Amino acid sequence: MSFFDSRWIETPRHARTTHGLPRGFRAAGVACGVKPSGAKDLGLLVSDAADTTSAARFTQSGTPAAPVLLNMERCALHGLRAVVVNSGNANASTGRKGLDDAAKMQGAGAVATQVGNERLVAVASTGVIGVPLPMTNITKGIVAASKELRPDGDEDFAEAIRTTDAFPKTVSLEVALETGTVRLSAEAKGAGMISPGFATLLVFVQTDARLSPETADLLLGVTVKRSFERISVDGQLSPSDTVILQCSGASGVAIEQETPDELRFGETLDAVLRQLALLVVKDGEGARRVGRVVVRGGDAEAVHRAARAVANSQLVKTALYGGDPNWGRISQAVGMALPGMAPLDLDIAIEGVQVCAHGAFVPHDADALNRAVQQPEVEYEIGLPGDGAEAELYFSDLGHEYVTINAEYTT
Amino acid sequence: MSFFDSRWIETPRHARTTHGLPRGFRAAGVACGVKPSGAKDLGLLVSDAADTTSAARFTQSGTPAAPVLLNMERCALHGLRAVVVNSGNANASTGRKGLDDAAKMQGAGAVATQVGNERLVAVASTGVIGVPLPMTNITKGIVAASKELRPDGDEDFAEAIRTTDAFPKTVSLEVALETGTVRLSAEAKGAGMISPGFATLLVFVQTDARLSPETADLLLGVTVKRSFERISVDGQLSPSDTVILQCSGASGVAIEQETPDELRFGETLDAVLRQLALLVVKDGEGARRVGRVVVRGGDAEAVHRAARAVANSQLVKTALYGGDPNWGRISQAVGMALPGMAPLDLDIAIEGVQVCAHGAFVPHDADALNRAVQQPEVEYEIGLPGDGAEAELYFSDLGHEYVTINAEYTT
Numbered sequence: 001m002s003f004f005d006s007r008w009i010e011t012p013r014h015a016r017t018t019h020g021l022p023r024g025f026r027a028a029g030v031a032c033g034v035k036p037s038g039a040k041d042l043g044l045l046v047s048d049a050a051d052t053t054s055a056a057r058f059t060q061s062g063t064p065a066a067p068v069l070l071n072m073e074r075c076a077l078h079g080l081r082a083v084v085v086n087s088g089n090a091n092a093s094t095g096r097k098g099l100d101d102a103a104k105m106q107g108a109g110a111v112a113t114q115v116g117n118e119r120l121v122a123v124a125s126t127g128v129i130g131v132p133l134p135m136t137n138i139t140k141g142i143v144a145a146s147k148e149l150r151p152d153g154d155e156d157f158a159e160a161i162r163t164t165d166a167f168p169k170t171v172s173l174e175v176a177l178e179t180g181t182v183r184l185s186a187e188a189k190g191a192g193m194i195s196p197g198f199a200t201l202l203v204f205v206q207t208d209a210r211l212s213p214e215t216a217d218l219l220l221g222v223t224v225k226r227s228f229e230r231i232s233v234d235g236q237l238s239p240s241d242t243v244i245l246q247c248s249g250a251s252g253v254a255i256e257q258e259t260p261d262e263l264r265f266g267e268t269l270d271a272v273l274r275q276l277a278l279l280v281v282k283d284g285e286g287a288r289r290v291g292r293v294v295v296r297g298g299d300a301e302a303v304h305r306a307a308r309a310v311a312n313s314q315l316v317k318t319a320l321y322g323g324d325p326n327w328g329r330i331s332q333a334v335g336m337a338l339p340g341m342a343p344l345d346l347d348i349a350i351e352g353v354q355v356c357a358h359g360a361f362v363p364h365d366a367d368a369l370n371r372a373v374q375q376p377e378v379e380y381e382i383g384l385p386g387d388g389a390e391a392e393l394y395f396s397d398l399g400h401e402y403v404t405i406n407a408e409y410t411t
Numbered sequence: 412m413s414f415f416d417s418r419w420i421e422t423p424r425h426a427r428t429t430h431g432l433p434r435g436f437r438a439a440g441v442a443c444g445v446k447p448s449g450a451k452d453l454g455l456l457v458s459d460a461a462d463t464t465s466a467a468r469f470t471q472s473g474t475p476a477a478p479v480l481l482n483m484e485r486c487a488l489h490g491l492r493a494v495v496v497n498s499g500n501a502n503a504s505t506g507r508k509g510l511d512d513a514a515k516m517q518g519a520g521a522v523a524t525q526v527g528n529e530r531l532v533a534v535a536s537t538g539v540i541g542v543p544l545p546m547t548n549i550t551k552g553i554v555a556a557s558k559e560l561r562p563d564g565d566e567d568f569a570e571a572i573r574t575t576d577a578f579p580k581t582v583s584l585e586v587a588l589e590t591g592t593v594r595l596s597a598e599a600k601g602a603g604m605i606s607p608g609f610a611t612l613l614v615f616v617q618t619d620a621r622l623s624p625e626t627a628d629l630l631l632g633v634t635v636k637r638s639f640e641r642i643s644v645d646g647q648l649s650p651s652d653t654v655i656l657q658c659s660g661a662s663g664v665a666i667e668q669e670t671p672d673e674l675r676f677g678e679t680l681d682a683v684l685r686q687l688a689l690l691v692v693k694d695g696e697g698a699r700r701v702g703r704v705v706v707r708g709g710d711a712e713a714v715h716r717a718a719r720a721v722a723n724s725q726l727v728k729t730a731l732y733g734g735d736p737n738w739g740r741i742s743q744a745v746g747m748a749l750p751g752m753a754p755l756d757l758d759i760a761i762e763g764v765q766v767c768a769h770g771a772f773v774p775h776d777a778d779a780l781n782r783a784v785q786q787p788e789v790e791y792e793i794g795l796p797g798d799g800a801e802a803e804l805y806f807s808d809l810g811h812e813y814v815t816i817n818a819e820y821t822t
Contacts, residue, residue, distance in 0.1 A: 061746035061750060062747075062748070062749035062751060063745060063754070063755050064754070092743075093738075093757075093770060093772055095770060095772070097771070128739060129737075129738075129742060130738060130772045239743055314809070314817070318813070318817035318818045319817065322817070331474050331504045331540060331650070332472070332474065335472035335473040335474025335650050337473070342472065342474065342480065343475070346504075358506065359474065359504060359506060360507070361505060361541045361542070361543070398725070398814060399818065400814050402725075403729055403732065403810055403811050403814055406729035406730065407733030407735065407810065
């Protein structure tokens with residue numbers, strides 16, 4: 001099963017890959033001229049089931065983009081039937097006009113998908129910040145996309161929501177439950193402005209299982225915490241982050257709370273979101289390698305601060321890029337995160353090789369360690385005093401391609 | 412007066428540049444083989460006045476280097492006569508052996524400088540973390556340096572404390588006070604692991620004015636807050652940061668508290684430390700441009716968090732490097748720093764051009780702005796709701812040279 005290609009993600013036992021969207025869903029992606037390149041930049045996705053349930057999570061930014069504000073204020077987030085997404089322009093820092101434009105997108109989406117009730121349509125925009133949305137293009141794009149809606153339109157949809165992503169991020173699975181087979185698909189975009197702290201990109205997940213809004217919300221909440229809240233490309237929280245799970249129920253298989261099927265479905269959703277999160281980190285704007293940092297200790301706040309400091313350290317990230325087991329930078333980052341705790345009883349292991357114990361270097365096989373950090377995935381384990389708390393984060397390296405992309409990707 | 416070359420630093424009115432150390436001081440810098448390159452790597456500086464006063468500030472890291480721990484625990488920080496510094500090895504994360512080595516450096520320094528009392532000798536080390544100090548080299552270096560001590564040895568000393576610095580950072584001034592003329596000199600090193608949050612490098616300042624330990628401490632505390640606590644190269648606090656001010660009193664001019672001379676001397680010290688801090692940012696491991704962010708608003712905590720988020724943002728830094736007035740990234744960074752404040756009444760001006768008002772874009776002359784951000788210094792002004800609080804930070808850009816330096820500078 002090639003989608004789950006990381007040693008850090010357990011492949012779900014009851015899932016196998018397939019193609020297209022779950023029953024009840026149609027999607028499309030078209031080019032409407034927001035992106036100067038002429039690439040696809042408008043995606044439309046709809047569930048045709050009137051009793052579709054949903055759950056959503058949004059950025060915690062203090063400067064959220066207009067579509068995020070609109071979704072939070074004017075959507076029935078437990079029953080979303082359609083999503084309208086554009087790439088190439090984030091409709092962020094666009095003031096009242098931005099809110100009006102987001103509302104127009106929502107209204108046009110409700111008409112074009114025949115959902116009717118605009119409160120059941122969510123909107124999302126991603127791209128440049130601070131530029132008004134070209135509404136003529138957007139409206140034409142929504143109409144064009146509505147004519148292209150297809151059960152296998154997920155690839156086009158995924159293509160249309162990309163910005164700096166080097167590759168599309170989609171999956172389509174069949175999940176064998178005890179009471180029947182359901183399908184689960186997801187389309188994600190994200191490569192920069194990725195920070196732990198919450199949902200850090202655009203992710204759309206569909207299933208034809210029937211879930212109550214409460215179950216959908218519970219499962220999405222738990223799995224987002226274990227996936228998109230645990231990744232960092234550049235420590236930058238975006239104003240646009242949006243994750244939406246929609247459940248059409250069209251399979252006729254209902255997933256009740258606290259059943260074996262809920263566990264099985266939850267495990268699959270968990271693996272899917274974790275793998276998508278890892279793909280975002282791997283695509284981290286020029287990333288060559290992915291790091292995983294696990295911090296263990298007795299103080300929950302301290303282990304999280306230490307993990308975040310390591311994952312967001314420019315020095316750790318450039319060392320990861322250089323294939324350099326420079327553990328002194330791990331020690332430095334942890335020290336920065338935990339002022340006033342000197343001298344700190346700190347243990348560090350890289351790829352299972354202990355390099356630091358009780359705050360001091362440990363003699364080790366430097367050649368073996370040097371070889372180990374040349375691999376595409378590098379693991380850092382950090383021990384702080386005490387037991388019972390653990391924090392885990394995934395992060396990309398920092399290399400020349402990141403600089404090139406971000407020094408040249410301009411307003 | 413070429414040392415003060417930034418529009419952001421007011422040139423002190425009563426100072427003029429000169430050469431060499433203030434009366435009473437001698438310094439030297441030699442190569443002792445810690446740096447594989449064979450460059451100078453051991454510096455020694457001593458005040459020959461028995462009643463020298465001093466003040467010091469150190470990193471707040473939870474994993475401070477051994478010399479920092481030693482200085483804090485075993486030095487008479489109000490009467491330091493000598494400093495022994497090596498570059499090429501930070502003596503950090505080196506455990507008990509590291510503390511022993513720092514103590515040996517201190518002892519050797521006390522003998523070699525004839526200060527005698529080791530509590531009057533501070534030590535500092537900078538370079539790679541987690542590698543034991545080569546003590547045979549260090550001891551030989553201290554002996555060799557002691558034979559080279561000269562009143563004009565400040566340039567050699569400054570050379571010997573450099574690591575990744577592209578240029579040495581020194582100044583030597585004569586300051587005309589009402590009661591006589593005193594001298595002030597300083598040698599600094601630092602280009603990476605520079606974060607606001609405190610003293611972020613090695614800085615040694617000498618004067619032949621006579622200051623009480625309390626006055627020295629007060630002046631150093633205030634000026635460090637306005638200089639080295641306001642800069643960020645990569646948001647990384649170092650375990651080694653040390654700032655030491657020594658006052659030999661050899662000019663015979665005493666500076667009393669709350670006198671015009673204290674003000675005049677303090678203004679000069681302030682300008683010197685701010686300019687040195689700016690030089691560190693300009694030297695920020697490959698930096699092409701320096702940014703200054705000023706955040707104003709009603710909430711002191713909020714303005715500081717916002718300023719730090721902007722100064723440490725990889726996205727803002729790469730845009731600065733690219734000469735790109737990408738103010739959306741400023742908005743995004745502020746939003747990240749201030750979750751739960753949406754929608755935020757945010758104003759942004761770049762080089763005096765208002766680009767965002769009340770959270771939304773403002774039409775402006777894009778060509779003029781594009782030209783303005785090609786200059787070596789770029790100023791960002793951010794307005795949050797309310798009045799009375801202000802935060803100011805200086806930061807370097809993030810470019811290819813930073814990646815090259817930090818991906819290849821290995822343990």
